[in-house]
Amino acid sequence: MHGLVWDGDALSAVDDLEVREPLAGEVAVEIEAAGLCHSDLKPLDGDIPQALPVVLGHEASGVVVACGPGVDLPPGQRVVLTVLRTCGVCPACRSGRPTLCRRDPGGDTTPFLRHGAPVHQFVRLGAFARRTVVGARQVIPVPDTIPAATAALLGCAAVTAFGAVEERARVTRGESVLVIGAGGIGLSVVQAARAAGAGRIVVADQNPRKEDIALRLGATDFWVTGTAAELAALAGRLSPDGFDAVLECVGRADLLAAAVEALAWGGRAVIVGLPPTGTQVTFGVRSLFHDQTLLGCRMGSVDPHTAIPRLAERYLAGELPLDRLVTKVVPLSEGAELVAALRAGELDRGVFSLEGAL
Ligand SMILES: [Zn+2]
Ligand SMILES: [Zn+2]
Structure with missing residues (x-):
């Protein structure tokens, strides 16, 4: 065989x-x-x-x-x-x-x-x-x-992404969404956020080639960012009050920290990417003070x-x-x-x- x-x-x-x-x-x-x-x-x-x-x-x-x-x-x-x-x-x-x-x-x-x-x-x-x-x-x-x-x-990609958006982040109509990483799962998250009626859907990825497909699938903004510092600066500029939902689809500790710190009051960050075993994340814990939530997500939960x-x-x-x-x-x-x-x-x-x- x-x-x-x-x-x-x-x-x-x-x-x-x-x-x-x-x-x-x-x-x-x-x-x-x-x-x-x-x-x-x-x-x-x-x-x-x-x-x-x-x-x-x-x-x-x-x-x-x-x-x-x-x-x-x-x-x-x-x-x-x-x-x-x-x-x-x-x-x-x-x-x-x-x-x-x-x-x-x-x-x-x-x-x-x-x-x-x-x-x-x-x-x-x-x-x-x-x-x-x-x-x-x-x-x-x-x-x-x-x-x-x-x-x-x-x-995998679709069930994980739709579960992350609909069941974990529970994105509702008009909410703002930040998607970190535009691989197969990140792009499926864009589709799910669009289907949920999200208002603004910002996608950040280090690969400029992803812009066209991200916009075609429903992203409202696409930004090329390589580092967590660039991502944090971008999030602060685009949405000074933070995002209602942030989906980290890369599995990198620094991006996950940036995801939490980009949350609006009441916002939900979802760990969609799979970080390597043993990964530690450091973020300002006050970022969760205003009813924000950091959520794990296995196969869309x-x-x-x-x-x-x-x-x-x-x-x-x-x-x-x-x-x-x-x-x-x-x-x-x-x-x-x-x-x-x-x-x-x-x-x-x-x-x-x-x-x-x-
Ligand atoms: Zn997979
Ligand atoms: Zn069982």
Whole structure:
């Protein structure tokens, strides 16, 4: 089987990856499209611990090809995958807060094998392969009418961004929003802020190339800023009373501090980017004195089983132009090039297409 394997030195497209059949409570999914997210770079850069070799990829869509005992999904069903391998029965899961599920349902043996040795599965998903095996609660049925690449975005960038704006920051009509970082998630945050009716949507990024897409997706202002000091000066100039919501989509300590310090009275700052393990943040704590809030956010802090189908409906109704984010669609054999393009800031979202692969 075709897959992309990271061994600590090279990212190689291979054809001799093996995948086992699904066990009880599992589903085999044939991947059609998988987005390359900044979080996939974390194991490449050693920013998070990861056993090697590994199949990366965690933002994907595909079709069900086989179910293990106890799972009943029709073969051919189009699905979006989620990293949330939750139990489904604890109070957090039952109340629609699966990101707070603390019960590990187990089953963390990798389904992949190569040359008789295990190949690990990134975040129990491993989507950069023609076929993967995941827990039944990691697949979310969506209509067939959504293009595969767009459906993939629903699994990470879109669900995270819309959750961060609608459920965490709770942006309401007319509010001012500052978005720090215009990668795939930051640009999705812009779309979500626009959909929420935000008045002013200011985007700050160090890459001037992002201006055009940010404005097309609904930003009212785009500013090139490289340092936290520049960002603080910009925020003070544009909105002296602060912003109602600030979404930090980079995962950098100095930018997160600037985010908190840019809040209006009653403002909400959301940590959307994933800072490296061990990151410490220092900010003036009086910045929270006037009822401001600093919020964590894991995968949008929503239930993907309800949030993803709703986003799919909104996309199909023409409300959310999610596919404008997809800059490049390439086969897995161009994996190293797509990673280089992401690092060079050339992509809004790069997506691997696996349709037709063996
Ligand atoms: Zn992601
Ligand atoms: Zn649970």
